Amino acid sequence: MPKRIHRVAPEVKADAIRKIKEEGLTVAQAAKDYGVHEITIYGWLGAGAQGQPTWSEFAKVQKQNKELLALVGELTLRLSAEQKRG
Numbered sequence: 001m002p003k004r005i006h007r008v009a010p011e012v013k014a015d016a017i018r019k020i021k022e023e024g025l026t027v028a029q030a031a032k033d034y035g036v037h038e039i040t041i042y043g044w045l046g047a048g049a050q051g052q053p054t055w056s057e058f059a060k061v062q063k064q065n066k067e068l069l070a071l072v073g074e075l076t077l078r079l080s081a082e083q084k085r086g
Contacts, residue, residue, distance in 0.1 A: 012034060
């Protein structure tokens with residue numbers, strides 16, 4: 001008998017993962033609520049850690065990168081001014 005493959009909508013996956021990560025829902029409870037096996041949810045969680053970042057994560061990293069570049073620029077100017085004095 002061939003193995004059946006059921007696709008779960010990306011919105012459902014995202015909602016389940018969000019509830020686990022942000023609201024503290026257990027994997028067992030999420031599996032029960034969404035009608036999937038616990039192993040499937042662990043797979044989603046593992047893929048999220050290794051997969052593409054979300055847009056909010058990407059925006060956060062971009063913001064941090066800008067802040068770090070500004071800080072490096074400021075420190076470079078200060079160091080240059082100190083070297084000129086010394």
